[in-house]
Amino acid sequence: MNPQSDFFIPEYTVRKSTRARYLRLRITQDATVEVVVPKRMSMKHVQPFVIQHIDWIEKHKSRQLQNKNLREALPEGKHLPETIHLRALDETWHVDFKASASSQCRIKRVNDHNIRITGSPDDHEKTLIKLQQWLKQRAKDTLPSRLKQLSEKIGLSFNKAIIRSxxxxxxxxxxxxxxxLNYKLIFLPPVLVDYLFIHELCHTRHMNHSRQYWALVKKHCPDYRSLDKQLANAGQFIPLWVTNSP
Known part of the structure; x- marks a missing residue:
């Protein structure tokens, strides 16, 4: 969606959102520019917003194009990690790949800092699936209990927590x-994870994004505006091999 103009305006698409409170830019994995627009906001604000952020768009679009080309050009094996940084948990795992004649892929925890993957060295898809399962388990083992601690601290209870994709x-x-909770949260900085927790816990009182809702968010997280914007761009913390997992 790109109206005619006398000067260059990047191609972009528009997505209306009932959750959005302000105009937001997003560069997708295929380097498409998406403008997220609050449901009730007039479309006349969109193009000036895009023009105002042309430098930001070009910078981040270029970065996404480089990532896209990297994903397409590199051999599949290069997508497998040697190290996994789980920022939310303050954990760094070193990955050891061990070739095996078995058709099955297995992951074994060697110690608190190392995991070993055994299986066919050429079956990268199975390896990525197994790594994804391991990540989900790390999320299940850690995120719900952390959510519960924060829930008790701020006095907003919830029924149960589930890990999804x-x-x-x-x-x-x-x-x-x-x-x-998205299992990929374990890749994000702790401050963003805690903000997301507060954001969702406040929905146990207000199932909307009303003024009352945001007032409650602000009560428990005064810097919520800045963190909300950071969270919108937090995909940068997710490794390519996770993004490209089957």
Whole structure:
């Protein structure tokens, strides 16, 4: 969606969002520019917003194009990690790959800093699937208990927490008090994870983004505006091999 103009304006798409409170830019994995627009905001604000952020768009679009070319050009084996940094947990894992005649792929925890993967060295898809399963388990072992601690600290209770593989959301909260958390949160800095927790816990009181809701968020997280913007761009913390997992 790109109206005619006398000067260059990057091609972009528009997505209306009931959750958005302000205009937001997003560069997708295929380097498409997406403008997220609050549902009730007039479309007349979109193009001036894009023009105002042309430098930011070009910079981040170029970066995404480089990542896209890297994903397409490198041999598949290069996507497998030697080190895994889980910022939210303050953990760094070193990955040891051991070739095996077995058709099965297995992951074994060697110690608190090392894991060993055994299987066919050429079956990268199985390896990525197994690594994804391991990451989900790390998330299940850590994120719900951390959410519970924060819940008790700020006095906002929830029913249960589940770990999921959402593609477009870091988390959500149902009307029954079930908080869904994206397992990839373990790659994010702790401050962003805690903000996401507060964001979802506040939905146990307000299932909307009303003024009352944001007032409650601000009460427990005064710097929420800045953190909300950082969270919108937190995909940068996710390694390519995770993004490209089957």
């Amino acid at each position: 959402q593609r477009t959301r870091w988390g959500s909260c149902s009307s029954h008090g079930t908080v869904s």
